[in-house]
Amino acid sequence: MKSCLKTLTPVLVSLFFVTAGTPWLNAQITNAIQAHVDHSFVIGDKTLPPGEYTFRMMGDSNLTVMTTTSENDKTTADFTVRATIDKHRPDHSELVFRKYGDTEFLSKVFEVGSKTGVEVTENRKQEARLAKQGQNVMEHTEEQK
Numbered sequence: 001m002k003s004c005l006k007t008l009t010p011v012l013v014s015l016f017f018v019t020a021g022t023p024w025l026n027a028q029i030t031n032a033i034q035a036h037v038d039h040s041f042v043i044g045d046k047t048l049p050p051g052e053y054t055f056r057m058m059g060d061s062n063l064t065v066m067t068t069t070s071e072n073d074k075t076t077a078d079f080t081v082r083a084t085i086d087k088h089r090p091d092h093s094e095l096v097f098r099k100y101g102d103t104e105f106l107s108k109v110f111e112v113g114s115k116t117g118v119e120v121t122e123n124r125k126q127e128a129r130l131a132k133q134g135q136n137v138m139e140h141t142e143e144q145k
Contacts, residue, residue, distance in 0.1 A: 044122035081118035
């Protein structure tokens, strides 16, 4: 009985922490984020022009799809995301971009005051292709007010 208990204890403790942490990881972006982007940027297969955008999680998407809409509603993009955690708690909402040459990809979005944000999953193939071609990546964060 004692050896069975020794074997099950780590499994049960791990299961508890995974289950207890799940709601925390899903608490991604809860409010719409207003953003000014002064350069074009890529999300998936779309290149969006500079401008004012609203980013929000799509309802009924199980927190896996985000949408962005331009100020004039002319440009929209829906894209898949997954939860990510940063080391700091931002004082302003943040957009993180990864730049290869002249091409900037939206990489992550963080809401003001939250370490938990979302990471764009649709850009990976394009970024891998550019990296394979020898292009260096530069990551930069743009704070939003």
